Amino acid sequence: DTGVSQDPRHKITKRGQNVTFRCDPISEHNRLYWYRQTLGQGPEFLTYFQNEAQLEKSRLLSDRFSAERPKGSFSTLEIQRTEQGDSAMYLCASSFRTSDYTQYFGPGTRLTVL
Amino acid sequence: DAKTTQPPSMDCAEGRAANLPCNHSTISGNEYVYWYRQIHSQGPQYIIHGLKNNETNEMASLIITEDRKSSTLILPHATLRDTAVYYCIVRVVLSNDYKLSFGAGTTVTVRA
Numbered sequence: 001d002t003g004v005s006q007d008p009r010h011k012i013t014k015r016g017q018n019v020t021f022r023c024d025p026i027s028e029h030n031r032l033y034w035y036r037q038t039l040g041q042g043p044e045f046l047t048y049f050q051n052e053a054q055l056e057k058s059r060l061l062s063d064r065f066s067a068e069r070p071k072g073s074f075s076t077l078e079i080q081r082t083e084q085g086d087s088a089m090y091l092c093a094s095s096f097r098t099s100d101y102t103q104y105f106g107p108g109t110r111l112t113v114l
Numbered sequence: 115d116a117k118t119t120q121p122p123s124m125d126c127a128e129g130r131a132a133n134l135p136c137n138h139s140t141i142s143g144n145e146y147v148y149w150y151r152q153i154h155s156q157g158p159q160y161i162i163h164g165l166k167n168n169e170t171n172e173m174a175s176l177i178i179t180e181d182r183k184s185s186t187l188i189l190p191h192a193t194l195r196d197t198a199v200y201y202c203i204v205r206v207v208l209s210n211d212y213k214l215s216f217g218a219g220t221t222v223t224v225r226a
Contacts, residue, residue: 031212
């Protein structure tokens with residue numbers, strides 16, 4: 001049983017650079033979510049897709065952030081002009097109706113902005 | 115905002131049962147109680163969820179009080195690998211309630 005996968009697992013970048021993360025949900029899961037977690041805090045919701053449609057974005061998702069899910073399968077999260085405050089763990093989760101839309105999380109991508 | 119209250123930390127002896135409390139006094143009739151845990155530097159792991167009946171799976175048991183204002187997650191035989199932050203969350207199932215609101219959780223340390 002393949003779970004949610006994320007790539008890369010770790011990313012170190014310099015301030016001002018652009019970064020892109022990928023999330024592959026569990027097969028056939030139509031809902032996909034992005035969360036961000038800073039040190040010592042619980043995960044915070046960023047955005048949510050149902051199939052290819054992005055249905056909600058948190059106010060945490062500034063203009064420098066963009067997420068896509070072009071074919072309703074994998075998703076990408078891009079951060080432009082990274083800032084040191086973007087350093088965090090970026091988590092992806094997916095869900096499906098038959099499991100009560102229980103969200104299953106991936107291992108996360110740890111971003112460090114120098 | 116998180117709708118649950120959990121103790122910030124608790125210790126447990128290896129091999130003993132760990133009972134993790136959660137208060138959710140404002141829970142609505144259609145909100146489920148979910149438990150996740152997060153082992154250091156990993157993504158949150160789903161444990162169990164329930165509406166009003168007690169639930170059990172291979173990982174844990176969930177006991178929900180009759181008035182549904184509180185619940186207890188029971189890890190029957192804690193091991194060192196159960197050391198993690200445990201989150202209690204309430205959410206509506208099968209709706210557009212898409213967002214999980216994580217609080218601070220309970221840091222559980224299992225000691226040998």
